[in-house]
Amino acid sequence: MKYRRLGRSGLKVSEISLGSWLTYGGSVDAGRSEAVIDKAYELGINFFDTANVYYRGAAEEIMGKALRKYKRDSYVLATKCFFPMGDGPNDRGLSRKHIMEQCEASLKRMNMEYFDLxxxxxxxxxxxxxxxLRALDDLVRQGKVLYTGVSEWSAVQISEAVHTAKERNWDQIVSNQPQYNMLQRKIEADxxxxxxxxxxxxxxxxPLAQGVLTGKYKPGAPLPEGSRATDNNSNMFMQSVLQDEVLRKVERLQEIAARKEIAVTQLALAWILRLPNVSSxxxxxxxxxQIEDNAKASGVTFSAEELLEIEAILA
Known part of the structure; x- marks a missing residue:
């Protein structure tokens, strides 16, 4: 496993990290979830990401329980807040009240003293x-959080956040968590x-477009039984890419992967890591x-000719 710095910080995170959206606390039972987390740790994956809203705290609980068997300084733990955690007017958003209360609640659920991110x-x-930003800075100063970041913020919002924090001598964000893969590339522009x-x-x-880039979905063929596309909780995120035109592109990408003697999933992940700005x-x-196969994408590189061929397919 190779590691990269998280933005401008000195913190190093594994190129492949493990998340818990739509899995732990929901479609994957606790025992299997812990087995995956254990395998990820064994493979050198040191970055684990979750959020309070994933199954209303259940994902945090499962991940926290699994990680507590390891030395706290041996992994990087990240969580998030924003989405509703209750029905009250202050049970959502990024007010000081919600941020401070949800950080405390997440720490309690995961039985942790601090979050790395x-x-x-x-x-x-x-x-x-x-x-x-002031609330985030206070969490850092209190030692409950080591680094701060955002998710799906625009270029303008990221810029304003960095400059506002710098002007007031507050802790600056070091990361953004966007959706990005071979089929959804909007972050490249700004x-x-x-x-x-x-x-x-x-x-x-x-990074695998909800599994579309695994090659399991074929143009003109019925959806595989038990696949994510047949799950009502997740298929709403996949409709825009489950098109025959897209699936034919994936078949052509599989040909390049076969020549490199890697899986198309590893090709898709390594292609994302071609950008130096991507930390993980x-x-x-x-x-x-699954996590063992994905971890093998770390360190895979492309020739200039291969990148041009991939670009021609994706165009």
Whole structure:
């Protein structure tokens, strides 16, 4: 496993990381979840990502229980807040009240003393940015959080956050967690160049486009039984990419992967890691074998000719 710095920080995270969205606490039972986390740790994956809203805290509980058997300084633990955790008017968003209370609740659920990375799960149009950043800075100063980041923020929002924190001598965000893969590339235009300039690293989620880039879905064929596309909780995120035109592109990518003697999943993950601004790819895994296969993408490189061939397929 290879490691990269998280943005401008000195913190090093594994190129492949393990997340818990749509899996732990839901479609994958606790025992199997722990087996996957154990295998990830064994493979040298040191970055584990979750969020309070994933199955209303259940994912945090499962991940916390699994990680507590290991030395706390041997892994990097990240969680997030923003989405509703109750029905009250203050049970959501990025107000100081919600941030401070949810950080405390997440620490309690996971039985941890601190988080390595605490992230704003989305941008809050209703909370003043300086209120949000001041709350994050206070969590850092209290020792409950070591680094702060955001998720799915625009280039303008990231820039404003960095400059506001710098002006007030507050802790600056070091990461952004966007959706990015071969089929969804919008961050390349503005978010990546802005982040590179400001020292913000990308922690990419959905790098396999919800499983479309695994090659399991075939054009004109019925959906495989038990696949994520047949799960009502997750197939809503897949409809835009489950098209025959897209699936034919995946078949052509499989040909390149075969020539390199790697799986198409490893090709897709390594392609994301071609960007120096990407600190880590967050994968979801429902079995130890899955995370073992994904981890092999770390260190895979491409020739200039291969990158041009991939670009021609994706165009």
């Amino acid at each position: 605490y992230q704003c799960h989305r941008y809050d149009q209703e909370a003043p940015l300086d209120e949000t 978010v990546v160049p802005t982040s590179e300039r400001l020292g913000v690293g990308q922690i990419v989620f959905s 790819c967050i994968v979801g895994a429902s079995s130890p074998q």
